[in-house]
Structures are given as C-alpha cells and as structure tokens.
Amino acid sequence: MASDTIPIRQGEELDTSAIENYLREQLPNLPRDNLTIEQFSFGKSNLTYQLKMGEWEAVLRRPPLGPVAPKAHDMEREYKILKEISPHFSAAPEPYLFADEKVIGSPFFVMERKRGIVLDTDFPEGVMPTDKMCRSLSETMVNHLVQLHSIDYQKTKLTEMTKPEGFMKRQVIGWIRRYERAETDIVKGVEQLKQWMLKNVSESETPAIIHYDYKLNNAMFNEELTEMVGLFDWEMTTVGDPLADLGVAMSYWIEPDDSDLLKKGMGKPPVTVTPGFMTRDEFLEDYARKSGRDLANMNFYQTFAYFKLAVICQQIYYRWKKGQTRDPRFAHLDAFVSSLIQYSLYTAEKK
CATH class of the missing domain: 3.30.200.20 (Phosphorylase Kinase; domain 1)
Structure with missing residues (x-):
C-alpha cells in the first residue's frame, strides 16, 4: 500500500x-x-x-x-x-x-494515529470492488452516521459548547457571510440562492451530535473494507440539526449519472460512482429507516449543503489567490465553486 x-x-x-x-x-x-x-x-x-x-x-x-x-x-x-x-x-x-x-x-x-485504508478516488491496488463490497461500504457509512446521531449529547460537555436552538437559521446566515468575506469574483445565481435559503429555512425537532463533514474520504476502513476504524476532520462538529449533517454527506456522495461538474469538481470522481454503491436516494431511505427521522424537507438541507461546500471551496480558493497557500490543487477551485452554486439552484427548484 x-x-x-x-x-x-x-x-x-x-x-x-x-x-x-x-x-x-x-x-x-x-x-x-x-x-x-x-x-x-x-x-x-x-x-x-x-x-x-x-x-x-x-x-x-x-x-x-x-x-x-x-x-x-x-x-x-x-x-x-x-x-x-x-x-x-x-x-x-x-x-x-x-x-x-x-x-x-x-x-x-x-x-x-489510526491505521487503515482511506477510500477516495480509487480502490487500493489489488482490490477488485464487487457490488457486495460497495453495498457493504455504503451501509457502513449509513450505520455510523445513525450511530453518531444517536449519542446522548446531554451526557457530554458538548452542552456547554453548543447551542442547538435556532441552529439552521444561524447556519444559513453564517455561511452566507462566510461566502461574502471570501468572495473573489461575481458568480451567477448566488444572490438568488441566498434569498431562497433565507426564505425556506427548515429545522428538525430533535438535535444531535453532527460531524458536519461526513464523507467517504474522511473515513478509514480496515484492510478487508468491512469495518470503519476511523473518522477524521471533526473541526465543524457541533450539536445541531442531524438532517444538515445528512445533507452534507449527500453533497459529497457522487453518483455515476451526475454531471461532470459534480463528478470532477476536485479532479477525479470518488469511488462512490462504482457499481454497487448506494444512490443518494437509497442512502436517504436507509438512513430514514434506521434512524426513524422524517426526511420530508431534505430538499432544503441538500440545497444548503451544496452551498456550504461551495463556500468551503471558495475560502480555500481565496487563500490560494492571496498567496497564503502554495498547493497547486487549489488553482482552479473557482470554477468548481460556480458549478456548485448552479447545482444548489437546481436542487432548490426540484420538487
């Protein structure tokens, strides 16, 4: 390896x-x-x-x-x-x-230091993915998200560090402000998207611990790819709306039929385009069944999640443009930001 x-x-x-x-x-x-x-x-x-x-x-x-x-x-x-x-x-x-x-x-x-395999755009050399393996990896991702959301946060000191009341409204306003602080170019549709999110803020009833950057390449699996042994990048974690966490997870979960704008935004598409991985709809259905949560308003959460991802990429691009990072991966993130804004608008208009 x-x-x-x-x-x-x-x-x-x-x-x-x-x-x-x-x-x-x-x-x-x-x-x-x-x-x-x-x-x-x-x-x-x-x-x-x-x-x-x-x-x-x-x-x-x-x-x-x-x-x-x-x-x-x-x-x-x-x-x-x-x-x-x-x-x-x-x-x-x-x-x-x-x-x-x-x-x-x-x-x-x-x-x-955790040891294992992180899956991103390729499977490890010598591993031939099967439908069964990919389905199992999908279910593992669902199961751990459900498990995280089921932890009783009131038995932890997170109650002293977080404020779940009014979480989503603060998030929408806060991420709009973050975008405005890091703005470098005028992006078509961004003002329309801001107004839509502010008018359509949703909030589920039961808060939970949310990772808020839950995606396949933040997870680590054992050598057999049957168990999750690590989950990383907890910097955005808080107590808030679990459906916001689910929305973020779906913004990273790319399908084979997605547009090239989504599939290749950061270069090569993730392994979730491999046959056997759940679709986003299947992931949502499995989460709803195992968690018992009502996903009737997922349209809002997924729209916001694509915008949030656009802001994160814009912040990174802003640092690259200002010469604060030398990493060449970031040089063309502005095009991906524009694509994500357009996809957010597309998601908002879906019924």
Missing part, C-alpha cells in the same frame, strides 16, 4: 525541536528516539502531520497558513470535541494534548 505521507511542503515546516520538547513535558514514557515529522498528502483545510518516535506515533493538526476565517480552524475546540466524543464513538481518534501558539507560533493538537 502506498504511503499516505509526503515530505513537508515548502513553507509548511514545523519546529521539530519545540514540538519534541513539549511532547516530552506533557506525555510520560515516550521512546528516547528523536522525533520525526512527515506531512499527510490528503486534506485541503487544516495542515496535518505524522509524528514518530520509535514505535510511538501520533497525528498533529494545526490551522492553515495565513489569516483564517473567524471561528474557523479552532484547534482547542476540535480537541475538546474529540475528548467528549471518542469514548462513545470508537471511530473518533483519541486526543492526547492541546497546545496554544506559544509552542510553535500557532495552536495545534495531537491525537491518536
């Missing part, structure tokens, strides 16, 4: 000595080996690194370079969320420690 780490990109280096000293102060019984750091090749938002000392290994997450959006990339919040969720949800990595900006100039946290 190919390595999932790369040499650290220029400009994204870490102070190895400062991190090693801090780890030894905070964590007992670490091996005497020197700390080595490599960068993970995946991820488009926060910077993620592998830490190794002999047999000990962990993952470090820090914010991206340059100015960041208000309340975004909050390392301490993500650390606290994982601390509350990981005892109840085995796929969530256990967090080890948090550090403020005094150690390396930016806040970061260190967490458990």
